[in-house]
Amino acid sequence: MAEAVTGQQFTLRYASAEHPQAAESSAIVTELAASLRQLVLEGVESVETHSVGVLPPMGAGIVLVPWPNRIADARWILDGKPQQLDITEPATGNAIHGLLRNTAYRLTDSAENSVTLSATVFPQHGYPFLLDTSVQYLLDDGGLTVTHRLHNRGTEAAPVAVGAHPYLRVGDVPIEDLVLTVDAATQFEVDARAIPTAEVSLDGSEFDLRGGRRIGGLAIDHGYGSVAFADGIAVHSVTAPDGSGTELWGDESFAFVQVYTPHNFPRESGPGYAVAIEPMTAPANSFNTGEGLRWLDPGSTFTASWGIRHRSA
DSSP, X not given: OXXXXXXXXXXXXXXXSSOTTSOOEEEEEESBTTOEEEEEETTEEOBOOOOTTSOOGGGTTOEEBSOOSEEGGXXXXXXXXXXXXXXXXXXXXXXXXXXXXXXXXXXXXXXTTEEEEEEEEOOBTTBOOOEEEEEEEEEETTEEEEEEEEEEOSSSOEEEOOEEOOBBOOTTSOGGGSXXXXXXXXXXXXXXTSOEEEEEEOTTOTTOOTTOEESTTOOOEXXXXXXXXXXXXXXXXXXXXXXXXXXXXXXXXXXXXXXEXXXXXXOTTOOBOOOEEEEESSOTTHHHHOTTOEEEOTTOEEEEEEEEEEEOO
């Protein structure tokens, strides 16, 4: 067996006492980036998985803190002073997906059906703040719930945003045959470096996913806004031809979502379609635009939850 390059693997299992006829659910979370490497809900493979011998392909399953997506030129302004982050997307000169992508999280709590991992964001290039962060993965009758907590240990208010990068599946149904539904009314137009230039209405747009679109033939890598909430959550999904599906939900902190449909997602069987629905509390480049950005006061904690659930046919 290949060595686990993502560190310790934490396995969760849950069998419903309320619904004993339902198949067991399970998940694997990794020490590196607290990533969701595997998720099986009621016996149905619900996210893209990968072997323990490779890093998460295309960011699969990783936690994005203290910002999701990109910061243009890896630069932003704090109290009138330019801040230069490390460039982590060399092809564009941007900083991408926060500061914990290459960090080993530490175990702080676990049970058969849950695990909580923690990591510290220390002051560094372009981000002079001290944050304690944690993420809990919990399996129960509602599927998987993921809860993020960010605590400002510093003496100044800190800018924060949170995201995650799951790629959804519905068992072994070919991705191109799934119908993608995203309940959002606006989309961010982007420049050649994937930095938003405008937020536009989706009414009449080919990228309007509220009514569902078959993934085959789609080529999307855009942020969506004006997410619709009902009873405090927003729900997006992929649906198989038989009506079964995988749903991603987010609480009211997750007012934005990134949709990515690569055609070259690396699998052992060969590259092909994949679909990421990425819950985000702020869109790309929020450190420069301020949209969705939270300024966390010293001693304060920000908590936000999202999750994945299976929908039967």
